[in-house]
Structures are given as structure tokens and as C-alpha cells.
Amino acid sequence: MDHVDHILKQWRQERPDLDVDPMGTIGRVKRLNHALMRAMEKTWAKYGLTDASFDVLATLRREGAPYALSPSDLMASTMVTSGTMTHRINLLEKAGLIERVKNPEDGRGFLISLSQRGFDLIDEAVAAHVETQAQLVSGLTDEQRQQLDALLRQFLAGVEQE
Amino acid sequence: MDHVDHILKQWRQERPDLDVDPMGTIGRVKRLNHALMRAMEKTWAKYGLTDASFDVLATLRREGAPYALSPSDLMASTMVTSGTMTHRINLLEKAGLIERVKNPEDGRGFLISLSQRGFDLIDEAVAAHVETQAQLVSGLTDEQRQQLDALLRQFLAGVEQE
DNA sequence: AGATTATATCTTGATATCAAGGTATGTGTG
DNA sequence: CACACATACCTTGATATCAAGATATAATCT
Structure with missing residues (x-):
């Protein structure tokens, strides 16, 4: 109960x-x-990051070299509006973790690129984050977690299309 | 994929x-x-409600007569901080959907009580909300949904205690 | 080429939230 | 009973988010 x-x-x-x-x-x-968000925030905070900033840096990092995406790409990946993404980018730029580069292929846009400091930080933070997540799912067996994955995937597929 | x-x-x-x-x-x-929140918001909006206001009204309604709880009780049920709850209560009071009543048993506190209009509104809104939710889970069979329930319950139990 | 439409990003204004601290009332201890 | 501590709620200040609209550039169509 x-x-x-x-x-x-x-x-x-x-x-x-x-x-x-x-x-x-x-x-x-x-x-x-x-509950998961609250728990994960603690880990992010140890690296001076939030949900928002971790999300952007991680998206750039996992993209692989040269670790750059347009703001639009980042919006699509992170499910936030353009105003929110502009704000996130401004903060990360001020913190020296990313750089805005003119997009050579599209004069309207920019590319957001991980700085060396941003790369180093997210590479360290993501390792801690993954450990935290392992801890959070430890109440389920591997098999249960996989079952859950399958059900969530199906649920999500039914809800997310529109 | x-x-x-x-x-x-x-x-x-x-x-x-x-x-x-x-x-x-x-x-x-x-x-x-x-995705679920975004979908449910549309239903709430039809009744002039948001996540926040629906949450408070529904908590009072399902409590049963006399449809009154303290702000602290509401905070505990809805997982928000005291400042947030004060704000929510102010808005709902201004909208005439709830009333603040001095708590006769504790001079420090209030009871938040559904007004007649609040009662009527939430009683109608919750029916629409339940319909929306039925639609949202319709990608799963009843059996799958129950499996999912069981896994989520276990996951939650492992994460929520602290 | 010129006009129209679409796209990419930023700006603005409003709002919800949280954390931290304040005030008043209640509870317990010596 | 006086004093410390706890509790209930509110206030303040900072921040993240969104929706709507502005601006500049690109793509498309005649």
C-alpha cells in the first residue's frame, strides 16, 4: 500500500x-x-551542473567529435523550447563550457561546440552520473529492469507520436 | 530503435x-x-486548470467530506515546497475555488477547503482527466499495464525511501 | 531576379518553482 | 512558569521554463 x-x-x-x-x-x-530527478541532481551539483546544463553538455559529448550541434538539434534532443535553449546556451557560454561558432553552412545559425573544459567536465560528470543511476535501479533485478524497459518503450511509443 | x-x-x-x-x-x-504531462495539460486547460491547480483541487476532492486539508497536508501529498503551496493556494483562493479557514485546533495554521464552485469544477474535470488517461494507456493491454504497475511500484519503493 | 514562404535563433513578458529565512504559535523541559 | 525548541505558514529573491513574437537568412516559386 x-x-x-x-x-x-x-x-x-x-x-x-x-x-x-x-x-x-x-x-x-x-x-x-x-524521485529520480531529485536523486540525480545531487550528483550533478557536485560538478557545478544542473539538469539543464548536464543535459546540453552530455548531448554534445555523446555526439562524438567534433562535439558540436546547432541549437535546433539540441532543442530536439532535449525537449525544450527555443527560448529555454538560448538561455541554457548563454549560461554555458558564460561558464566557458561551450562556444558559439558561426555555422559555416547556414548564415542564420550557430554551432554550439564543447570547449576543452566542457569536455573534461562532462566526461568526468557522466561517469559519476552513471554510477548514481546504477544505484537508483539497484532495487530491480536485471531481468526486471529489462521487462520494465520493454513496457516503457511500448507505452512511450503509443504516447509520443502525434 | x-x-x-x-x-x-x-x-x-x-x-x-x-x-x-x-x-x-x-x-x-x-x-x-x-509526454504524459503535456497530453494531460490539454485536458486541464479545458477547465481553466493547470497541473498545479488540478493537483490541489483533486487532493481536496478525493479526501472526502468536508473536503479540507491543511497546507502542510497538501504539501506532503503533492511534493512541493511550502512557498509553492502558498502560491498555489493564493491563486485558487483568488479564483474562488477554495477558501482559507482558520484551523480551530491549531492557531498557527489554516485549513484549505473546497468551495462549492471548486467542488463542481474538479468533479467535472476529473472525469475528463480520467478519460484522457485511459486514452494515454491504451497502447498497453490491461495485463501489460498491471505488469508495469508492479515494476514501477518496486522501483519506486527502492528509490523513494530516504 | 523578385516575391513569398520557411527556418534558425533570440527577445520579451509572464509564471511556477525552489531555497532560505522570517514570524507567530505550539510543545516540552527544568 | 520561563525558556528553549519545534512547527506552520508566509515572504523574498533568484532561476528555469514557456508562449508568442521579432529579426535575419535561406529556399522556393513564378
Whole structure:
């Protein structure tokens, strides 16, 4: 009987006309995401990073050499709006972790490129991050985690297309 | 090969020293949560509500008569800080959907109570919300959803205690 | 080529959130 | 009973985000 069960029980009492089973699943996804984010933030903070800055640096790092993407590419990868991405880029540029380079192939745009310091930082931070994540999933067996992956993938496929 | 698979593939290429399987699971939870929230917001907006206001009203409604809780109780249920809850309560009070009543048993505190308009609104909105949620989980069979529930519950139990 | 439409990014303004600290009331201890 | 400590809520200040719109450049179409 966890927190979500309690909520469903209340609804079934108050609104027996409603089928709240899906609410339980979705509620657990929300709470899980919240708890995971809170836990991961602690690791990011050790490197002076936030969700936002880690996200951008990691996206550039995993892209491989030359570690550069346009703001539009970054927006698509990170699911934020253009205003948010501009803001993130400004902060990271001020911190010296990325550089804005004129895009030689498109006069409207820029390329956002990891600086050496940005590269070194994210390379170290991502190792700690992966360790934190391993800790966070340690309540599941490998097999359970893989089952979960498969179900999440299917769920996501049904929801994300539009 | 969804978006998350692509990310993992990039990391395995760039950082073969890291085990990024947990990142896949956690990444799917994050993306799923994001997509679900975006979809549910549309329903809330039809009733002039947001994530935040729906959350508070629903918490009061499902509590049952007399539909009143302290701000502290609401904070605990909704996982936000006290400043955020004060702000939410102010907005809902201004909108005439809740009322602040002096707590007769504790001079320091208030009870937040659903107004009649608040009750009527949330009772209608939650029915639409449940329908939206049913639509969102329709990519899974009932059995798959129950499997997912069980795995999420276990995952959450391991992460949420602290 | 000129006009139109599309794209890439930034700017602006509004809002929700959090962390930290303040004030008032309650609780417990010697 | 006086004093310390805890609790409940609010205030303040900083920040991240989004939606909508502005600007510059590119692509397309006649």
C-alpha cells in the first residue's frame, strides 16, 4: 500500500463511477520521475551542473567529435523550447563550457561546440552520473529492469507520436 | 530503435567503459513523464486548470467530506515546497475555488477547503482527466499495464525511501 | 531576379518553482 | 512558569521554463 495506492483508494471511495487504474500507472511514473530527478541532481551539483546544463553538455559529448550541434538539434534532443535553449546556451557560454561558432553552412545559425573544459567536465560528470543511476535501479533485478524497459518503450511509443 | 536507443548507442560508441543500461530505463521514465504531462495539460486547460491547480483541487476532492486539508497536508501529498503551496493556494483562493479557514485546533495554521464552485469544477474535470488517461494507456493491454504497475511500484519503493 | 514562404535563433513578458529565512504559535523541559 | 525548541505558514529573491513574437537568412516559386 504505497502513496499511489492510497490515492486510488480515496478516489474509488469518492467516485466509484470512475476507472482510476490508469491514474495509478501514470501517477507512479510521475512520482518515480520526481524521485529520480531529485536523486540525480545531487550528483550533478557536485560538478557545478544542473539538469539543464548536464543535459546540453552530455548531448554534445555523446555526439562524438567534433562535439558540436546547432541549437535546433539540441532543442530536439532535449525537449525544450527555443527560448529555454538560448538561455541554457548563454549560461554555458558564460561558464566557458561551450562556444558559439558561426555555422559555416547556414548564415542564420550557430554551432554550439564543447570547449576543452566542457569536455573534461562532462566526461568526468557522466561517469559519476552513471554510477548514481546504477544505484537508483539497484532495487530491480536485471531481468526486471529489462521487462520494465520493454513496457516503457511500448507505452512511450503509443504516447509520443502525434 | 527509439530516441532513447539512439542515445545509448551514441554513449556506447563514445564511452564503452560505461554501463549505460540504467540510463535507458531512467531516460524512458523521464520522456514518458514529459509526454504524459503535456497530453494531460490539454485536458486541464479545458477547465481553466493547470497541473498545479488540478493537483490541489483533486487532493481536496478525493479526501472526502468536508473536503479540507491543511497546507502542510497538501504539501506532503503533492511534493512541493511550502512557498509553492502558498502560491498555489493564493491563486485558487483568488479564483474562488477554495477558501482559507482558520484551523480551530491549531492557531498557527489554516485549513484549505473546497468551495462549492471548486467542488463542481474538479468533479467535472476529473472525469475528463480520467478519460484522457485511459486514452494515454491504451497502447498497453490491461495485463501489460498491471505488469508495469508492479515494476514501477518496486522501483519506486527502492528509490523513494530516504 | 523578385516575391513569398520557411527556418534558425533570440527577445520579451509572464509564471511556477525552489531555497532560505522570517514570524507567530505550539510543545516540552527544568 | 520561563525558556528553549519545534512547527506552520508566509515572504523574498533568484532561476528555469514557456508562449508568442521579432529579426535575419535561406529556399522556393513564378
